[in-house]
Amino acid sequence: MPGPxxxxxxxxxxxxxxLMGPGPSDxxxxxxxxxxxxxxxxxxxxxxxxxxxxxxxxxxxxQTENALTIPVSGTGSSGMEAxxxxxxxxxxxxxxxxxxxxxxxxxxxxxRLGADIIQIDADWGRAVQPExxxxxxxxxxxxxxAVVHAETSTGVRQxxxxxxxxxxxxxxxxxxDCVTSLGGVEVKLDAWGIDAAFSGTQKxxxxxxxxxxxxxxEKAVAKLNxxxxxxxxxxxxxxxVGDYWGSARKxxxxxxxxxxxxxxxxxxxxxxxxxxxxxxxxxxxxxxxIAGLExxxxxxxxxAEERLASLNTVLIPEGADDVATRKxxxxxxxxxxxxxxxxxxxxxxxxGLQGHSSSERNVLLFLTALESVLSAQGVKVQPGGAAxxxxxxxxxx
Amino acid sequence: MPGPxxxxxxxxxxxxxxLMGPGPSDxxxxxxxxxxxxxxxxxxxxxxxxxxxxxxxxxxxxQTENALTIPVSGTGSSGMEAxxxxxxxxxxxxxxxxxxxxxxxxxxxxxRLGADIIQIDADWGRAVQPExxxxxxxxxxxxxxAVVHAETSTGVRQxxxxxxxxxxxxxxxxxxDCVTSLGGVEVKLDAWGIDAAFSGTQKxxxxxxxxxxxxxxEKAVAKLNxxxxxxxxxxxxxxxVGDYWGSARKxxxxxxxxxxxxxxxxxxxxxxxxxxxxxxxxxxxxxxxIAGLExxxxxxxxxAEERLASLNTVLIPEGADDVATRKxxxxxxxxxxxxxxxxxxxxxxxxGLQGHSSSERNVLLFLTALESVLSAQGVKVQPGGAAxxxxxxxxxx
Numbered sequence: 171m172p173g174p175x176x177x178x179x180x181x182x183x184x185x186x187x188x189l190m191g192p193g194p195s196d197x198x199x200x201x202x203x204x205x206x207x208x209x210x211x212x213x214x215x216x217x218x219x220x221x222x223x224x225x226x227x228x229x230x231x232x233q234t235e236n237a238l239t240i241p242v243s244g245t246g247s248s249g250m251e252a253x254x255x256x257x258x259x260x261x262x263x264x265x266x267x268x269x270x271x272x273x274x275x276x277x278x279x280x281x282r283l284g285a286d287i288i289q290i291d292a293d294w295g296r297a298v299q300p301e302x303x304x305x306x307x308x309x310x311x312x313x314x315x316a317v318v319h320a321e322t323s324t325g326v327r328q329x330x331x332x333x334x335x336x337x338x339x340x341x342x343x344x345x346x347d348c349v350t351s352l353g354g355v356e357v358k359l360d361a362w363g364i365d366a367a368f369s370g371t372q373k374x375x376x377x378x379x380x381x382x383x384x385x386x387x388e389k390a391v392a393k394l395n396x397x398x399x400x401x402x403x404x405x406x407x408x409x410x411v412g413d414y415w416g417s418a419r420k421x422x423x424x425x426x427x428x429x430x431x432x433x434x435x436x437x438x439x440x441x442x443x444x445x446x447x448x449x450x451x452x453x454x455x456x457x458x459x460i461a462g463l464e465x466x467x468x469x470x471x472x473x474a475e476e477r478l479a480s481l482n483t484v485l486i487p488e489g490a491d492d493v494a495t496r497k498x499x500x501x502x503x504x505x506x507x508x509x510x511x512x513x514x515x516x517x518x519x520x521x522g523l524q525g526h527s528s529s530e531r532n533v534l535l536f537l538t539a540l541e542s543v544l545s546a547q548g549v550k551v552q553p554g555g556a557a558x559x560x561x562x563x564x565x566x567x
Numbered sequence: 568m569p570g571p572x573x574x575x576x577x578x579x580x581x582x583x584x585x586l587m588g589p590g591p592s593d594x595x596x597x598x599x600x601x602x603x604x605x606x607x608x609x610x611x612x613x614x615x616x617x618x619x620x621x622x623x624x625x626x627x628x629x630q631t632e633n634a635l636t637i638p639v640s641g642t643g644s645s646g647m648e649a650x651x652x653x654x655x656x657x658x659x660x661x662x663x664x665x666x667x668x669x670x671x672x673x674x675x676x677x678x679r680l681g682a683d684i685i686q687i688d689a690d691w692g693r694a695v696q697p698e699x700x701x702x703x704x705x706x707x708x709x710x711x712x713a714v715v716h717a718e719t720s721t722g723v724r725q726x727x728x729x730x731x732x733x734x735x736x737x738x739x740x741x742x743x744d745c746v747t748s749l750g751g752v753e754v755k756l757d758a759w760g761i762d763a764a765f766s767g768t769q770k771x772x773x774x775x776x777x778x779x780x781x782x783x784x785e786k787a788v789a790k791l792n793x794x795x796x797x798x799x800x801x802x803x804x805x806x807x808v809g810d811y812w813g814s815a816r817k818x819x820x821x822x823x824x825x826x827x828x829x830x831x832x833x834x835x836x837x838x839x840x841x842x843x844x845x846x847x848x849x850x851x852x853x854x855x856x857i858a859g860l861e862x863x864x865x866x867x868x869x870x871a872e873e874r875l876a877s878l879n880t881v882l883i884p885e886g887a888d889d890v891a892t893r894k895x896x897x898x899x900x901x902x903x904x905x906x907x908x909x910x911x912x913x914x915x916x917x918x919g920l921q922g923h924s925s926s927e928r929n930v931l932l933f934l935t936a937l938e939s940v941l942s943a944q945g946v947k948v949q950p951g952g953a954a955x956x957x958x959x960x961x962x963x964x
Contacts, residue, residue, distance in 0.1 A: 186605055
């Protein structure tokens with residue numbers, strides 16, 4: 171039985187949104203335009219140049235010199251899986267910090283590969299403390315330690331310096347999920363001593379979802395090359411994928427050509443702005459947003475020193491209807507924000523200020539719209555949220 | 568050490584090619600334009616509609632009513648891996664036909680998952696015969712049988728009717744790689760009794776690479792649901808991915824939004840043309856190309872009755888320089904064709920006529936260009952190749 175007549179499918183014309191959820195973020199027109207350039211073959215000499223350029227741009231944004239720095243051909247989570255399938259062998263001890271959905275996901279992923287998991291729990295909405303890591307690793311010799319730098323489910327930014335020291339002492343490789351920090355919040359792979367890291371394109375890089383930047387240093391590559399068993403995934407096997415992205419340029423799978431065009435352009439935009447300036451913009455806009463929310467009488471989930479500028483988690487005020495508020499923001503203002511996940515569902519909202527979406531006008535519009543929507547629900551909100559944000563901007567000008 | 572100054576990276580402006588290799592094929596401007604529409608959130612009500620439409624269009628093109636019909640978030644090979652990781656448990660007997668690179672790849676992929684492989688070899692450049700399948704399965708009870716419908720490395724189209732009957736009798740699930748056939752050569756999942764199939768977007772669908780259409784029927788879903796172990800891949804676990812694409816619309820990973828826009832448009836174009844008309848166009852253009860090549864004195868690798876209209880494999884004539892010929896076609900005419908792979912490297916060329924690239928003018932240009940390039944090398948070529956192709960077109964008008 172065939173489906174409806176083909177003429178019933180209208181021309182694609184998605185509504186225009188302002189993406190202030192956990193990602194994807196708004197994509198600059200330059201990136202969309204680059205993505206729509208004619209497709210090249212994956213071994214075309216012109217495309218090989220584009221690959222090399224994209225890799226170098228990625229190294230600059232990830233602040234690393236790692237040769238094995240590539241976009242994995244899948245969305246952010248495929249980067250997580252690529253790290254684990256290449257670095258874990260059955261029976262390996264793998265320590266994972268769990269203080270949100272994405273730590274939980276790493277445990278699930280590594281467990282499927284036969285890892286012997288050391289789970290280090292911390293409160294959702296808080297960073298893990300170095301003492302907890304030290305205690306959990308005491309007397310253990312994990313092969314790999316994995317932690318989320320920017321927990322998209324809670325809005326926590328994990329301080330890393332003390333933890334990296336403990337992990338290095340344990341002999342484990344240090345693996346970092348920087349999906350929601352890369353390009354918006356400082357990430358310095360080499361200076362920080364990160365051995366393996368992955369990210370996604372649709373957060374602070376402001377590129378459509380579809381690729382997962384990944385970087386392995388020489389220690390991680392050595393662990394991969396010393397495996398006694400084949401990488402269990404053919405698609406994500408970096409011994410083969412690396413031959414395509416390395417000097418051999420040997421065909422493995424057809425790369426997502428146009429997505430790589432888009433990534434190259436988004437990285438170019440980031441470096442034109444400059445990393446320091448970009449991080450400062452994310453920080454300033456987050457502070458303005460929070461000043462506004464707190465002026466309105468609302469409370470943030472995360473303590474000030476552990477907050478993630480790219481993803482702001484605010485508790486839902488008493489009397490407010492979670493779903494109705496998000497629906498009204500979407501319908502009346504085209505504004506998308508994120509719901510709480512897991513144990514935080516119904517308790518908070520996640521307001522993304524990522525990449526192109528992190529702008530003064532988005533902060534002001536959101537605060538104004540939220541005040542209006544909550545007031546219409548009869549929720550008691552203090553006035554002056556947008557003005558408080560504007561004061562933060564004025565001070566910085 | 569930072570890379571070169573950002574101003575040294577030029578605006579993206581890829582050279583214009585005519586893609587007549589094994590894929591990607593040329594992408595119609597309509598598809599590129601749809602892909603560049605503003606990015607929506609992966610749970611936006613507007614995007615959920617686009618998802619449903621894309622799934623129904625995909626069912627129509629795959630000629631199936633399977634509920635679990637989705638684009639996997641990776642390139643074609645991720646579709647292969649998704650089939651195997653979901654359908655294979657360690658120790659399962661899996662029969663795989665190997666008569667080219669992509670059969671070999673399936674053995675590699677299934678082997679990594681602990682499958683007990685029954686490898687059924689056939690000559691590269693020939694289809695496997697039903698008798699060989701029958702003999703190989705005799706007394707065995709494989710859980711899964713996998714075969715390539717359209718071998719991109721050899722240009723063989725595998726006849727399936729007799730084989731499906733044998734496989735059904737064995738009790739195995741029937742899995743089909745239709746990467747290079749879907750949308751260009753007849754593929755009827757339901758009528759043919761295929762239990763699981765995967766494809767890629769960058770071949771006869773003429774959409775950029777980045778997604779892998781996949782379809783499981785109820786028997787395949789039942790096998791998945793009856794697993795005694797978790798699917799070893801988190802990213803490709805269809806029990807969870809299926810919850811996002813199914814009625815629950817439950818978040819699993821962020822879908823590659825803009826790639827899905829592109830796929831929807833490419834499927835719409837296919838159904839506007841009509842499947843029968845599209846298959847006839849692919850067949851006619853292939854026949855014209857072959858008439859031209861044979862008139863020039865060249866020989867095809869594959870016997871007429873097993874040829875794949877979307878990928879034409881021609882033996883390199885005596886005295887011709889493989890690499891120099893492909894380079895000259897690319898440099899002088901912007902024409903990309905494919906090299907031979909594995910044991911066929913240096914022995915043949917692969918000329919794709921897939922989707923948007925399958926056109927009369929591409930056939931005529933290629934024959935004319937090839938005659939010129941070979942003649943310049945001093946290779947003896949009979950004249951009249953393009954005229955012979957034109958005669959095929961004229962007859963069909």
